[in-house]
Amino acid sequence: MPRLLPLLLMLMAPVLPAAAQPQESSRFFPYTLKTTKLPNGLTVVRVPFNSPGIVAYITSVRVGSRNEVEAGRTGFAHFFEHMMFKGTKSNPEGQRERILGGYGFDDNAFTTDDITVYQAYGPTAGLPQLIALEADRFQNLEYSEPSFQTEALAVLGEYHKSAAAPDLKIEESLAKTAFTRHTYQHTTLGFYDDIKAMPKAYAYSRTFFERWYTPANITLFIVGDFDDAQVLEAVTKHYGNWKRELATVAIPAEPAQTKARSVHVDWAQPTQPRHVLAWHTPAARADTPDTAIQSLLAEYLVGDTSPAYKELVLEKQLVESLYVSTAPHRDPYLFPIDATLQDEKHRAAVDATLRRDVKALVDGKVDAARVKAIQDHLRYGLLMGMDTPRDVAIDLAFYSGVMGPPDALASYLKQLGTVTPKQLTAFAKKYLVDSNLTVLTLTPKPAAGGTP
Structure with missing residues (x-):
């Protein structure tokens, strides 16, 4: 997804008057809907x-x-x-x-x-x-x-x-x-x-x-x-003559998690160990900044400019990769930090480093300059990726499909640029806490007489 294009300010009215829905213009999205x-x-x-x-x-x-x-x-x-x-x-x-x-x-x-x-x-x-x-x-x-x-x-x-x-x-x-x-x-x-x-x-x-x-x-x-x-x-x-009605089906609500959970996976084939810290986080909505906050947090905590990435991947080389999937979801989902370890013996050190940086955020220790740089990178990267009609259409369809409004992508882009360091800390204090955490560990388990 990730060239900044001229930003248009005006949304044109539909040609046909029947059921036409004018939309509020947004200077954060460069195309007319x-x-x-x-x-x-x-x-x-x-x-x-x-x-x-x-x-x-x-x-x-x-x-x-x-x-x-x-x-x-x-x-x-x-x-x-x-x-x-x-x-x-x-x-x-x-x-x-x-x-x-x-x-x-x-x-x-x-x-x-x-x-x-x-x-x-x-x-x-x-x-x-x-x-x-x-x-x-x-x-x-x-x-x-x-x-x-x-x-x-x-x-x-x-x-x-x-x-x-x-x-x-x-x-x-x-x-x-x-x-x-x-x-x-x-x-x-x-x-x-x-x-x-x-x-x-x-x-x-x-x-x-x-x-x-x-x-x-x-x-x-x-x-x-x-x-x-x-x-x-x-x-x-x-x-126009399609008349099929949408069904009403109740999606079970997930109860609030009240204590930490964990799960271990033994993998029978050679692979690298994995360590995942996943917290429950809010649903994606066009009228809240929660999705933008999670995108910023992912880069802030484990992106290429983060202390954790520099320490674990570049300097000590304990980890091959750090990744957070922040795809928005219609209902409350997860914020999962996924670390691919170089060796099982590094698991405790990696876990401690990741928790240290989350705690620093919860304690209000935020590098505002780096937050601003991440905001610019994410917003402009997304816009620069809209090189073709297909790029634009798929991005619009994805954010609208999850959040609802056809112009949800514009809302997301706006929120990416307006989130403050204080909002990041408040979000972390509320959601990135141990009682809301699920830890997954995966270890390659050698077959009898073999080595992974």
Whole structure:
């Protein structure tokens, strides 16, 4: 994601008056958003971009593993990322790909804990056909039970491939320990036993699709070179009669953690030891600075300019890498410092150093100059990464999908520049405390008679 572009101050009104929603302008985001909500709830965001003849068409669905609430039915959000390419009665499997391939579109998708994003990127000349094809598959997806079962086995194969490296096991073990009720306790892939049983869940799969793939749960982001009136007319024509209603499903709330937790993983294959300190932190919202604070804290505590990085990675070389995943989440999630150790014997020293620097922050010892440098780096890096319509569309879709408003990315950029050192300390005092901490350790365990 990570060239500062001219910052525009004005958001243009939508061309069609029906259901048009004007948005407040923001000098923190360099592109104009035109947003319209159709009567059926579908939100359509158009962003003019100087990319002659090229357009990005992104469909953001607010469904991820977070939404998998029934016991035994995890993994279906990711599964539908696969199934959405199976075709419809009007466009059987393969036909959509042949049409888009003829124009040269790049077509892909990804699933997270909170959202599923479908992306098509290519020539504006093919946009009318693309709109019709996308509207068709989101309303009229068809697949047989044998096709469903075949794809379920492919998903199982994907799980096995991922499980060959320690990262999936770390993610699973940490989530299962840190969360006792919330659906974040399983990964995007789902619980292994549920994935194995998935071929028998054809009927449920249709329920899941109809529950979440609804117009009110979807936002279109169209970025690039196009005629706005023509695009909005085409979208209204092809999506406007879609009437499926969004289901109301309660996501279990996670109780507050009251004492420290820990989990250990023995890894049977040669690998480097891992040490993770993970604290529960608030949900991402467009109207609070919590997400920006966590992004700043990650760089402040373990980024390339941090004392911990200089000491543990560069000087003493106790650690190969330090990393914090700060991807925003719809519900309260985790702030995990992940250290890849050079040797098991360094674990205690690494743990002590990381806790020392967190405590210093809690005690109010903050380097304000370094905070300002990190803010500039993060904001300008994000803006400089928006080189193509696809970059802009995916960033917009991701932050909107998690936080809600179509212009959530602008809110995040603004907050990145306005967080104060005092806010970092207050956040650390509230959340980066031992009673809110889960520690994960992973050690390579040699097989009998062998060495890791």
